[in-house]
Amino acid sequence: xxxxxxxxxxxxxxxxxxxxxxxxxxxxxxxxxxxxxxxxxxxxxxxxxxxxxxxxxxxxxxxxxxxxxxxxxxxxxxxxxxxxxxxxxxxxxxxxxxxxxxxxxxxxxxxxxxxxxxxxxxxxxxxxxxxxxxxxxxxxxxxxxxxxxxxxxxxxxxxxxxxxxxxxxxxxxxxxxxxxxxxxxxxxxxxxxxxxxxxxxxxxxxxxxxxxxxxxxxxxxxxxxxxxxxxxxxxxxxxxxxxxxxxxxxxxxxxxxxxxxxxxxxxxxxxxxxxxxxxx
Amino acid sequence: xxxxxxxxxxxxxxxxxxxxxxxxxxxxxxxxxxxxxxxxxxxxxxxxxxxxxxxxxxxxxxxxxxxxxxxxxxxxxxxxxxxxxxxxxxxxxxxxxxxxxxxxxxxxxxxxxxxxxxxxxxxxxxxxxxxxxxxxxxxxxxxxxxxxxxxxxxxxxxxxxxxxxxxxxxxxxxxxxxxxxxxxxxxxxxxxxxxxxxxxxxxxxxxxxxxxxxxxxxxxxxxxxxxxxxxxxxxxxxxxxxxxxxxxxxxxxxxxxxxxxxxxxxxxxxxxxxxxxxxxxxxxxxxxxxx
Amino acid sequence: xxxxxxxxxxxxxxxxxxxxxxxxxxxxxxxxxxxxxxxxxxxxxxxxxxxxxxxxxxxxxxxxxxxxxxxxxxxxxxxxxxxxxxxxxxxxxxxxxxxxxxxxxxxxxxxxxxxxxxxxxxxxxxxxxxxxxxxxxxxxxxxxxxxxxxxxxxxxxxxxxxxxxxxxxxxxxxxxxxxxxxxxxxxxxxxxxxxxxxxxxxxxxxxxxxxxxxxxxxxxxxxxxxxxxxxxxxxxxxxxxxxxxxxxxxxxxxxxxxxxxxxxxxxxxxxxxxxxxxxxxxxxxxxxxxxxxxxx
Numbered sequence: 001x002x003x004x005x006x007x008x009x010x011x012x013x014x015x016x017x018x019x020x021x022x023x024x025x026x027x028x029x030x031x032x033x034x035x036x037x038x039x040x041x042x043x044x045x046x047x048x049x050x051x052x053x054x055x056x057x058x059x060x061x062x063x064x065x066x067x068x069x070x071x072x073x074x075x076x077x078x079x080x081x082x083x084x085x086x087x088x089x090x091x092x093x094x095x096x097x098x099x100x101x102x103x104x105x106x107x108x109x110x111x112x113x114x115x116x117x118x119x120x121x122x123x124x125x126x127x128x129x130x131x132x133x134x135x136x137x138x139x140x141x142x143x144x145x146x147x148x149x150x151x152x153x154x155x156x157x158x159x160x161x162x163x164x165x166x167x168x169x170x171x172x173x174x175x176x177x178x179x180x181x182x183x184x185x186x187x188x189x190x191x192x193x194x195x196x197x198x199x200x201x202x203x204x205x206x207x208x209x210x211x212x213x214x215x216x217x218x219x220x221x222x223x224x225x226x227x228x229x230x231x232x233x234x235x236x237x238x239x240x241x242x243x244x245x246x247x248x249x250x251x252x253x254x255x256x257x258x259x260x261x262x263x264x265x266x267x268x269x270x271x272x273x274x275x276x277x278x279x280x
Numbered sequence: 281x282x283x284x285x286x287x288x289x290x291x292x293x294x295x296x297x298x299x300x301x302x303x304x305x306x307x308x309x310x311x312x313x314x315x316x317x318x319x320x321x322x323x324x325x326x327x328x329x330x331x332x333x334x335x336x337x338x339x340x341x342x343x344x345x346x347x348x349x350x351x352x353x354x355x356x357x358x359x360x361x362x363x364x365x366x367x368x369x370x371x372x373x374x375x376x377x378x379x380x381x382x383x384x385x386x387x388x389x390x391x392x393x394x395x396x397x398x399x400x401x402x403x404x405x406x407x408x409x410x411x412x413x414x415x416x417x418x419x420x421x422x423x424x425x426x427x428x429x430x431x432x433x434x435x436x437x438x439x440x441x442x443x444x445x446x447x448x449x450x451x452x453x454x455x456x457x458x459x460x461x462x463x464x465x466x467x468x469x470x471x472x473x474x475x476x477x478x479x480x481x482x483x484x485x486x487x488x489x490x491x492x493x494x495x496x497x498x499x500x501x502x503x504x505x506x507x508x509x510x511x512x513x514x515x516x517x518x519x520x521x522x523x524x525x526x527x528x529x530x531x532x533x534x535x536x537x538x539x540x541x542x543x544x545x546x547x548x549x550x551x552x553x554x555x556x557x558x559x560x561x562x563x564x565x566x567x568x569x570x571x
Numbered sequence: 572x573x574x575x576x577x578x579x580x581x582x583x584x585x586x587x588x589x590x591x592x593x594x595x596x597x598x599x600x601x602x603x604x605x606x607x608x609x610x611x612x613x614x615x616x617x618x619x620x621x622x623x624x625x626x627x628x629x630x631x632x633x634x635x636x637x638x639x640x641x642x643x644x645x646x647x648x649x650x651x652x653x654x655x656x657x658x659x660x661x662x663x664x665x666x667x668x669x670x671x672x673x674x675x676x677x678x679x680x681x682x683x684x685x686x687x688x689x690x691x692x693x694x695x696x697x698x699x700x701x702x703x704x705x706x707x708x709x710x711x712x713x714x715x716x717x718x719x720x721x722x723x724x725x726x727x728x729x730x731x732x733x734x735x736x737x738x739x740x741x742x743x744x745x746x747x748x749x750x751x752x753x754x755x756x757x758x759x760x761x762x763x764x765x766x767x768x769x770x771x772x773x774x775x776x777x778x779x780x781x782x783x784x785x786x787x788x789x790x791x792x793x794x795x796x797x798x799x800x801x802x803x804x805x806x807x808x809x810x811x812x813x814x815x816x817x818x819x820x821x822x823x824x825x826x827x828x829x830x831x832x833x834x835x836x837x838x839x840x841x842x843x844x845x846x847x848x849x850x851x852x853x854x855x856x857x858x859x860x861x862x863x864x865x866x867x
Contacts, residue, residue, distance in 0.1 A: 079754065081750060081753060081754060084749070084750070084753060086655050107291070107295075109291070109294075109295075109756050109757065109758050110291065110756065111756075112753060112754055112755070112756040112757075113755070113756030114756075116754060116755065117750075117754040119747060119750065119751065119754075121747060123745075123747040123748060123750070123751040124751075125748065125751065125752075125766065125769075125770075126770065127769040127770055127772070128769075136752075136755060136765070137755035137756060137757075140294075140755065140756065140757050140761055140765070141756070186751070189751075189755060190754065190755065192755075193755055193756060294758050294761070295758065297758075297760060298758040298759055298760040298761075301760045302653070302759070302760070304645060305645045305648055305649045305653065306649070307645070308641065308642040308643075308644075308645025308646055308649070309645065309646050309649050309664065311642050312642050312643070312645075312646045312668055312671075312730050312734065313664070313667055313668065313671075315671065315727045316667060316670060316671050316674070318682070318686065319674060319678065319679070319682045322682055322685075322686055323678065323682070326685075371576055371579060372576075374572070374573040374575070374576030374577075375573070375576035375577050375579070375580055377573045377576075378573040378574055378576060378577040379577065381573075382574070387574060387577055387578065388577060390581065391577040391578070391580045391581050392577075393853065394580050394581055394584050395580050396849075396853060397584070397846065397849045397850060397853065398580065398583070398584060400781065400784055400785065400788075400845070400849045401788065401845055401849075402787065402788025402789070402790065402815055402841055402842075402845050403788070403790065404788070404790045404815050404818055404819060404838065404841070405587070405591070405788070405838050405841055405842050405845065406587075408590075408591060408594065408818065408835055408838040409586070409587045409590050409591065411594075411822075412590045412591070412593065412594040412835065413586075413590050432583065435580070435583075436580075439576075439580070489673065490673075492675075493673075493674075493675025493676070493677070493678070494675070494676075495675070495676060495677040495790075495791045496676070496790040496791055496815070496819055499819055499822065500818075500819075500822055503823075520675060520677045520791075523677045523678065523681055524677050524680070524791060524795070527677075527680070527681045527684060527685075527795065528684070528795060535685070538681055539681070542677075542678050542681055545675060545678065546674075546678065549673060549675075553673065
């Protein structure tokens, strides 16, 4: 079965159903990132067992699945953070615009600049001010021009829906904010280096509903400029923000497709059982 | 930013810096470890040439007479460290038990803090203290004074290691015992201590090793002696003291004796440390926090 | 009953302070605070002032930190960051460095006297004197038994302590901070200097202060290589004295009650200096362990 995920051809694709199986090559137009045969280990245990997935450009793609299905490990492979864990190993290809980020000559540092990440628990740098947190990535890259930095900080905080709340307190320490604000600060920090993809690992799971709503609002705006991949265990959230959803189980990709049809009409039994809450 | 391969100037500079700093870090490890290698090698080589049976059994002899040894220093060290242990171990273990079993009390916090401070104290200050308290009062340098000074140095170590190893005993053991109606002091004495006794033993050995190597406090209390002391209230020789006085002497023969004594001291400490490792292994290492 | 032992420790500290003050009474009465600033120490004329010794202690300790601190942090960084994947090697190197702490001071002194000092004299001091001797700190004729050698051996002796504590401090920095730095595209080195070290700075500062405390109190190794001369000079190649080494060296030669009392007062000064330093360091470390909820 061939799958087409071009935007604009969604109706056709819907008619055929959108099941992806790991042994079929996908036709890829408009995919920002692709994984081919991606496998990952923690020491001896294989957590990701061969995933072929295409991430559509400038959309929000949600990765869902029960605990232990490998969804967090998966996105940590997308920006080469997984390999930092002692004993971790990765195999396979991950393409960003047709270039393999695991290629032999590729600099992981540059990869992480292009593929940013927001973590589950907000982790602003406590010894830096709000301003310095956002500017951290730029300064690392040698940007010294104050005006440019001011501009980018303001722009990033605005896109993170935090600007109005902190614009008069930019020198306050980054850790002095509430949880929800800290997370939006982390989003601003990530997009300040102008990545092409933004990975979010359950960004709102530690936050209350109001804060969550703000994050989701930000996501809807952010996807106009960035490709977003979000890990979430909250189906309502996926339904609210995600254009596409992938369902993982025990390290394998079970099903992938547009969110609404996937939830209403899952093709695989495992997916259906997860959606109807038969296992968490 | 076309292409992922980093090629801009800034990136190259950052990569070079990264590499250079990694090199510096490796260098500092080498610099930190090499003195140990050199010291052990020098002590072994220079000390070995002096060591023979005479060395262990004879008293020091005048400069141009051969066959001298460090027997009195060995005996003196044994005596004073033994004295010190007799005084320090009960004191330190008791304090350590208190810190571990009654950690909430104000006395515990204050005393524990003082204990940590005392552990880091310059040993010469301890020497002055015992000098004023004992030597001046008794009118003589003595093994007793030396032993007391060493005891003060040992107490914080014993207290700290006792506290740490008792803390490792799981709480439910205590609770189980008390739930059976065993009074607290008995719980501590029988259950807690017998479970933690390996750690206690280690602590004592560590303190002994430290006391055996201390010189400064003995300078002011035991003073040293070219002969055997015939009572506890006389100036007494000790290994570290001998290393010092022979080392700074102008006579090559005595200087060589200093290296020999150093070898004896190091070997004894190695033996002690080996004993510790064999009984406990890696149990005393700090737990790393998980994130 | 065990509580008595705990009380005993506090009593011990108090007794220490008391006896020291008692012993220094003659000197305290005579000089008061000016003892701290007196520059003459002359047993022949029975005149005493502590400043040369305070100076020597400060100078050698500063040298020790200057040389020893970067190396210690380098070792800690190495153990925590570079060897994260290789626990066995880390344990081995860590243990080796700890072994250094077990070597008795007098053996350090012996080695410094016969091996380190001649080496430094020929390979470090003479070249420095020849090439940059116009700088006052290197202007004296190198003898090998001087402030410089004392500073070096002190540096070697504080490395085990400072690196062990620094290692615990760096270990306690949460992994999420490292990942946050990596995720915005930082190199290993930048993660350490811009992410981890700033986070750990109060703990590292505490480790430094503890190292300082150790350097200040160190007696035997210093007294064997510092040359034992009472003087105040910026020349690193000049012999000198520290508080601790002066006490050790001159104790057997006290000629008058005043001289004995003056020496004891040196001990009193050392007592307070060590007390303040250690209390300060412990407080810093306690604060850091609260911030990261780890035991330092």
